[in-house]
Amino acid sequence: MTETGGPSGPEGTETPKPQAGEPAQPQAGEPAQSQAGEPAQSQADAPTPPQGEVPPSPAPEQQWQSPSGATPPPPPLPSYQPPQQQYPNWKVGLGRPGVIPLRPLNLTDILDGAVTAMRKYWRMVFGAAAVTAVLTAAINLVGLLLVDTTADLERMRDLGPAATDQELMNQLLGVLGGTLASSSIGLVATLLGTTVLTGFLTVLMGKAVLGKPVTFKEALREATPRLLPLLGLTVLYTLAIMVAAIFCLLPAIIPYTFWALASPAFILERGTVMEAFRRSVKLVSGMFWRVFGILLLATVISSFLASIITIPFSFSAFLSIFGDLDQMYVPSTGDLILQSVGTVIAQTIVGPFTALVTVILYIDQRMRREGMDIELARAAGIATPPPPQAW
Secondary structure (H helix, E strand, O other), rough: OOOOOOOOOOOOOOOOOOOOOOOOOOOOOOOOOOOOOOOOOOOOOOOOOOOOOOOOOOOOHHOOOOOOOOOOOOOOOOHHHHHOOOOHHHHHHHOOOOOEEEEEOOOHHHHHHHHHHHHHHHHHHHHHHHHHHHHHHHHHHHHHHHHOOOHHHHHHHHHHOOOOOOHHHHHHHHHHHHHHHHHHHHHHHHHHHHHHHHHHHHHHHHOOOOOOOOOOOHHHHHHHHHHHHHHHHHHHHHHHHHHHHHHHHHHHHHHHOOOOHHHHHHHOOOHHHHHHHHHHHHHHHOHHHHHHHHHHHHHHHHHHHHHHHHHHHHEEEEEOOOOOOOOOOOOOOOHHHHHHHHHHHHHHHHHHHHHHHHHHHHHHHHHHHHHHHHHHHHHHHOOOOOOOOOO
């Protein structure tokens, strides 16, 4: 071997050295000159690895190249993508922490929310409805017994065909006067019961939308300071509808719809009575017929279910329809008590439905107009999407 560590020739011979002017002869192991005329890279100075050892890997510039001479591009580095926050499905908007989804509601959502609240908080809902229904029915029954129209009805029935027009008119005025007096007492009782039940259920629904637990005492303690002003609001609302109904049916629809959301606005926003009326008008404006249609549908459903429940308790009055038309039906004290029991059961089951629909409709209008769904989502601890960026 030579001093450089390259391979030697046959034994006893040395590698001939090129003369001046002669091209160097390629040694064994050196690549020949390429056809393109480019000289091959000399590896004379490269040490030969000992036998039995694996030669080291070539340098990066000596790695494999394509026949065209182009170096393959390096693989792309994986780009970092920050984890995207997952938000609730669009079908439930910003989520459903409570009885309704936090997005603009349709008719099915509103009715389902009322039924879900009645089912989830059934002890509180039906308990409050039963208490108010019993008080209302008791006051109404006392009024019917105090203002006794039974004697006037019996005298009118006993007049017979020989009675004069003046006698018929006198008896008719007496019956109408007694009926009006007893109806006034019943109206006052209904207003009281409606006020208490509406205030209680409004506070309950405010917690139920967020899915927060609430007890009977907490809801009653929060609603009690607002009940007296709420009674005045309810009286004004009822009188406005009655006065408008005296002139025409269509004007009665206007205060009935525009001021329908005043009660939940008064309880949840804690403003004054006049502010609650103004808030209701603002929320209903532009969606008058939608609000009216939903309220009318809820009233029709409640009245239909209540009539089905009370029919068995008004069996005597129902049978009088198929009896002698010349005989006027005069209810006895037992009939009045039985009818009151049926009214209590009907109001306990059906009464909360209309109140809950009204509160959900108020929340829906605020979500549509004021973005209340975002506020409710934050209050419930749900992540809200970032605001859109302006370009």
